Amino acid sequence: MKRLARVAELPEFKEYREKEPQAAWEHMKNDGLNNGREIFQNTRLRLFESQGSLCAYCEISVDVMNDPRGARVEHFHPKSDDAGVNWNLVWDNLMGACSGNTVTDLEEPAYRAPPKKHLSCDAHKDHLIQTGKLDEACEGRVLNPYDLPAFSKLFTVKQSSGELAPDVEACEATPKFCESQAGTNVELVENTINVLNLNCGRLCDARKTVVRQLNRQLQTEREAGKSKNQAQRLLSDRHLSKRWPQFFSTYRVILGNGFEEALQDVEYDG
Template sequence: MKKINKTPGPNALTHFAANNPTARWEPDFKDENGGDDYHAIRQQIFDDQAGLCAYCETKVDNLPINKQRIEHFHSKSDDSNSSQNWGLDWNNIIGVCIGGEDADKSKHPRPANLSCDAHKNHLISKEHLSAQCEGYLLNPLNISATPCLFNLDKRTGELLPNDTVCQQVAGIENNFSSVRKLVEETIKALNINCDRLKDQRLAVRNEYNRQVKAARKKKDREVFTRMAVQWFQNKWPSFFTTRRLLLGQYAEAYLETIDYNG
């Protein structure tokens, strides 16, 4: 998970919400203007995220529309506050993948390999997670771009809390005793350490290892600097955080030169 910066309104959704404060996301907004406004908003969301799933960072903007999903971080069905329409709140909406619902079940059985909002909603349906999930998991719209809250186990492909950073970070909405616990619970709630996603992160690690091995044979000491440019000069590669953690100080140095802020 990385920080996401949304393009501020006004836009078709904010206009619709202002004029129809009690309307629903579906079917009301999705059917507005024959669906054109919805499609424009969906495009803006994924453009803001450089085509990445807001949770696992797989690339989704090159996939069919039915494999791109709009997620309401705070459940849109929550109507406990009459002055807050979560379904039409521009700052409550992110773009995600379909969480492995289309994966080969013989290789990656479900629900063990569901992730992202698919797993989050599974937990909510089982009443293992509140629909009012602020403070129970990280919101990519509200985290800092730097430093990174995660570490990577290069052997397994697992994402883990970065203990040092977690001790330093403040100002995150948190219902747990520590930021470290919040990061742990986020990983669990989104199931981003399922085998399916670990395998994909390991594929990135393997590509990293291949490039490093080839460079060492040539005594090429610039491989890490060059890889940082290769990976981060265009917004943004799949598994951004994995690549960032693999390259460590070289990633941080390059991201600083481009004023990275999400």
């Protein structure tokens, strides 16, 4: 999971909320009278554009323009909560997410059978809520990508398995998140991985492929006479020419200081 930068609210979204303050999300999506369908499409495009076309949780690439079935809008705070705030239409509550293994004819890493085993992201979170294993309002149990620091890597990747894990040193050096229900940042990162099922086999195998590719590229550059840092930086510049590479956090771990230097140069903020 990487930091998300907050993006300015679409004017038409704000106008719709002011006109229909109690509207449910599904109502807006299907509201042809007040341009709700178009506003939904523009909202989804705006979110994914700001995220570099990556899922806010697992970081797989989402082709929202050519195959929008794999792209949806996630409400971090449950939109079903009607205790005084209509969370359906709170702009800062929205982020772009993948389909979480619910669209069966997408290619890997977006889908793998059996479906329930490989549910991830908001789809897995919703599954836990529906089965009574997770409270509906789960802030503090799951990290909000908007709240992540830009240059503190709370997640690391196990190269042998492709599994995400807490970066213990970074977690301990980062102030505790104010809404955290976990005892430590390490526990909060572990909870986030589990709730979103970010270590399902589908995602771990895809990360392992990225790890192997990057290590081969690093080896090639080292054999050509470049130092470790030169090789890391060259590859970082190459891969950051696209905003952002799929499995961004895996690139960050494998390319190390070179990647951090490149992020500093582009004034990375999510």
